[in-house]
Amino acid sequence: MSRVMVVAGKEVRQLVKSRNVMLSAFLFVVVFGVFTGPAVLAGAGGPEQVMDTLGFYLVLTLGIFMGYLFTAQVFLREKQEGVIETLLCAPLSLRELWLGKVLGVTIPAAILTYFSAVLIVIAGSLFTGYTLVPSLPVLFHIIVVVPAFIAAASGLLGFVQFILGMRENQILNFVIIFAIIFLISFTRELIGPAFSVTWAVVGAAFGLALGIILLTAWLTRFLSRERIVTTLPE
Amino acid sequence: MLDGLTFSVDKGEVFGFLGPNGAGKTTTMRILLGLLGPMSGTATVLDADLSRDDEMRKRVGVLMENNGLYDRLTARENLEYYARLYEVSKPVDRVTELLDFVGLTDRGRDMVGNFSTGMKRKLGIARAILHEPEIVFFDEPTSGLDPEAQHMVRELILRLSHAGSMTVFLNSHNLDEVQRVCSRVAILHQGRIRALDSVRHLTSAGQKTGFSVTLADPSQAGEAEGIISSLGGIGELTWNDTVLGMVLVTTPANEVISALVKNGILLEEARMQKRSLEEIYLDVMRQAEGGAA
Numbered sequence: 001m002s003r004v005m006v007v008a009g010k011e012v013r014q015l016v017k018s019r020n021v022m023l024s025a026f027l028f029v030v031v032f033g034v035f036t037g038p039a040v041l042a043g044a045g046g047p048e049q050v051m052d053t054l055g056f057y058l059v060l061t062l063g064i065f066m067g068y069l070f071t072a073q074v075f076l077r078e079k080q081e082g083v084i085e086t087l088l089c090a091p092l093s094l095r096e097l098w099l100g101k102v103l104g105v106t107i108p109a110a111i112l113t114y115f116s117a118v119l120i121v122i123a124g125s126l127f128t129g130y131t132l133v134p135s136l137p138v139l140f141h142i143i144v145v146v147p148a149f150i151a152a153a154s155g156l157l158g159f160v161q162f163i164l165g166m167r168e169n170q171i172l173n174f175v176i177i178f179a180i181i182f183l184i185s186f187t188r189e190l191i192g193p194a195f196s197v198t199w200a201v202v203g204a205a206f207g208l209a210l211g212i213i214l215l216t217a218w219l220t221r222f223l224s225r226e227r228i229v230t231t232l233p234e
Numbered sequence: 235m236l237d238g239l240t241f242s243v244d245k246g247e248v249f250g251f252l253g254p255n256g257a258g259k260t261t262t263m264r265i266l267l268g269l270l271g272p273m274s275g276t277a278t279v280l281d282a283d284l285s286r287d288d289e290m291r292k293r294v295g296v297l298m299e300n301n302g303l304y305d306r307l308t309a310r311e312n313l314e315y316y317a318r319l320y321e322v323s324k325p326v327d328r329v330t331e332l333l334d335f336v337g338l339t340d341r342g343r344d345m346v347g348n349f350s351t352g353m354k355r356k357l358g359i360a361r362a363i364l365h366e367p368e369i370v371f372f373d374e375p376t377s378g379l380d381p382e383a384q385h386m387v388r389e390l391i392l393r394l395s396h397a398g399s400m401t402v403f404l405n406s407h408n409l410d411e412v413q414r415v416c417s418r419v420a421i422l423h424q425g426r427i428r429a430l431d432s433v434r435h436l437t438s439a440g441q442k443t444g445f446s447v448t449l450a451d452p453s454q455a456g457e458a459e460g461i462i463s464s465l466g467g468i469g470e471l472t473w474n475d476t477v478l479g480m481v482l483v484t485t486p487a488n489e490v491i492s493a494l495v496k497n498g499i500l501l502e503e504a505r506m507q508k509r510s511l512e513e514i515y516l517d518v519m520r521q522a523e524g525g526a527a
Contacts, residue, residue, distance in 0.1 A: 006318040010307075017306045086302025086361075089267050089284075090319045091291040225285065229269045 003092045004100040011074045011104020021073055025066055029112050032062055033119025037127035047128045048135075049196060054120055055138040056197045060146050060205075061183045062116045066109035067150040068157065068176055074101045075158040076169060082232055088225045095220045098158060105154040110147040117142045137202040145206045152212035159216050162223060165231040236261060236272075236425040243369075243418075248395045248402040250412035250433075252515060253422030259405045262422070263371055266403070267296060280368060292320055295367035299374055301358030305347030309338055309357050312346055313364055320365035332360040336390065352383030359390055369401040370394070376411055384411065391415050413437075413511040421515060423522040429514070437508045444507030445487050446479040450500035458499045465493055476502070 016022065036054055040047045078084045087097065117134075124132045134142065157176070161169050236258045243249040253259050264270040265277045268284030268291075276283070282290040296302070303312050310329055317325035333339045336356040346354060355375065362370055375391065376384040392415055394400050406412050412419055413433055421429040429436065449458060458478060462468055467484030482490070491504055 003319055006315065010304075010311075010315045013311065014304060014306050082298070082300040083302050083304065085269065085298050085300070086296060088269055089291055089294065089296040090316070091288050091321075092319060093288050225269045226271055229264060 003096050004103065007092070007097060007100025008103035008107070011101055012107055015070055015073060015104070015108050018073060021069060025069055025109075025112055028065065029062060029116040030119065032058065033116045034123050036120045037123035040124035040132065041127050047124065047132055051121070051124050051132045052135050052138045052197045053195060054124075055117060055134040056141055056201075057183075058120065059113060059117045059142050060149055061180065063109060063113035063146040063150045064153045064183075065180050066112050067105055067154040068180065070105040070109050071154045071157045071161065072173065074105050074154075075161040079161065079228070079232060080166065085229060085232065088228060094223045094225065094228075095217070098155070098162070098220050098223070099217075101158055102151055102155045105158070106147055106151040109150045109154070113146055113150070114142070135197065137199045138197050141197065141202045141205065145202060145209060148206060148209035148213065152209045152216070155213055155216040159219055159223065163227050163231065166233045236265075239275075239422075239425070239427055241420050241427060241430055243401060243403060245368075245401055246395070246399040247418060248391065248404060248416045250416035250419035251403065251405045251422065252407060252409065252412055252419055254407060254519070257422040258425040259407075259422055260373060263373055263403070263405050267294070267371065292365060293368045295362040295365065295370035297358050297362040297370070297372045297375060299377065301354050302361060303346045303354060303357060306345065308343050308345055309333065309349070310342040312357065313361055316361050317364055322365050328364055332364050336360045352379050352386070355379060355383065355387055356390070359387065363394065363400070367400070369403060371403045371405070373405045374408075375404070375406070376408055384408075388415055409510075409512045409515050419511070421518045423519060426522075428518045428522045433511060436514050437511060443482045443487075444479065444509075445482050445490065446477050446505050446507060447490070447494065447501055448503040448505075449476045449478065450502040452476045454499050457497070458494055461493050461497050461499065462490060465490065479507075 036058065039054065040050045045053075078087070092100075121132060121134065160172065164172065239258075239262060251259050251262065261270065265272050266279050266284070268277075268286070271285060280290065280293055284290055284294065302316075304315075307315070310333070313329040313332060314325055317328055322328050329342075330339075333342050336359060338353065338356060338360070341349070341353065346357065349357065359372075359375070362372070372391065376387050379387065388411055391402060391404070395402050395415070402415075404412065404416060416433055418432045419429070419436065420427050447458070449455060452475075455473065455476070455478070459471060459473075462471065462478070462480060465485050467482070468480050468490070469483050470479075470481040472479040480490075487504065487506060491501065494501060
């Protein structure tokens with residue numbers, strides 16, 4: 001097994017054992033999944049279009065939130081507790097460490113996000129009285145693009161958490177949490193009722209996610225053990 | 235800040251790195267481990283710069299102050315994780331062996347978060363040596379432990395150094411611990427090495443050797459003092475109850491004993507008085523602070 005997979009496996013195992021974190025994530029997914037039912041009926045453009053719009057932005061936002069929640073556990077907590085210093089002495093490169101952690105965040109976050117998508121479809125179908133299935137571009141978006149975005153967000157945030165001190169990270173966390181709340185609350189109003197999810201939109205989103213992943217992977221070459229160690233809490 | 239630090243550690247040696255808080259011990263260790271870069275000069279471990287060589291780290295073990303363990307994983311899961319990172323062959327067997335070595339076989343399936351400080355330290359030691367490194371760095375291994383756990387950790391370190399040719403770099407300000415387990419020490423103060431020698435040499439050679447004899451019959455005190463004075467090469471004779479203390483300048487201890495016994499002096503005990511590492515350390519600190527002032 002490659003060292004990247006060893007790190008990823010450990011992160012997944014540790015996340016699954018973090019009952020409080022998993023419970024928060026699960027509740028978040030259930031609440032947002034179930035309460036979307038009325039939105040499907042109330043939204044302009046018909047239930048199918050609302051379902052597609054929700055499948056596009058709400059599932060994406062929930063996925064990014066899961067990624068954010070788990071990144072704090074996987075990257076920041078290790079730094080906060082100082083365990084990272086021992087890991088930096090192990091025979092693995094910083095890029096392997098970063099990539100293993102990103103995978104360790106993405107896998108459980110994607111699984112929970114799929115679950116949220118299923119709940120949204122079930123809730124919408126129950127409220128409309130017939131089976132609502134997202135369009136093909138939205139299904140592709142949920143299955144492929146959302147995990148890519150989780151990896152992109154987690155990778156970028158994890159990289160930043162590696163290089164910043166603990167106080168800067170606290171400030172960053174506040175900014176991110178407010179940004180996510182804003183996204184969940186106002187995205188639908190911002191994108192407007194005329195918005196429809198096409199292959200072009202999904203493709204552009206996928207390209208953006210891959211671009212962020214590649215950019216962050218390239219940035220990890222500037223990551224140094226010294227930077228991480230000198231930003232550890234006293 | 236470190237200043238002109240130059241030292242080397244021999245293979246198989248237990249090397250003590252002493253100094254007060256803030257002297258630069260942890261910084262030195264981090265530089266050696268490739269976690270920090272020196273502003274000038276070089277730092278190599280096993281002839282390699284660990285900051286540039288990921289694979290060389292397989293040959294090095296580290297126990298930092300926080301043990302490098304995950305509270306939400308079991309003892310076994312923690313060790314198996316590191317065993318796989320270090321590509322240990324038969325990781326499950328090796329982990330079983332090490333849990334036994336540190337006396338935690340029964341706790342292998344328990345969460346590390348429920349362990350006492352001493353148990354975490356033991357597990358941390360097991361983690362540091364599970365890939366059988368050629369050199370292992372210990373940072374304050376007995377810090378925060380109760381006396382029993384301190385004794386256990388010291389025994390573990392001695393077992394390691396005796397068991398194979400593992401080199402041990404011990405970062406500590408526990409002088410008693412260093413004197414018990416280390417063969418050579420460096421004493422650091424404000425980033426500079428103030429003393430670097432074997433423990434044996436530091437505690438005896440270069441110093442006037444103290445020696446004392448306890449008389450079985452206190453009435454022979456005057457006679458004994460006369461005999462010793464006549465030998466020459468002895469200074470600073472002192473009396474304390476039945477104990478006659480002296481400093482051996484040129485005359486060896488066996489000649490003193492021989493002269494006393496030949497002249498019918500009854501001895502209860504004879505004892506060499508070596509300086510402890512603590513006394514030497516305090517002297518070095520005083521000199522360093524005097525120099526700095």
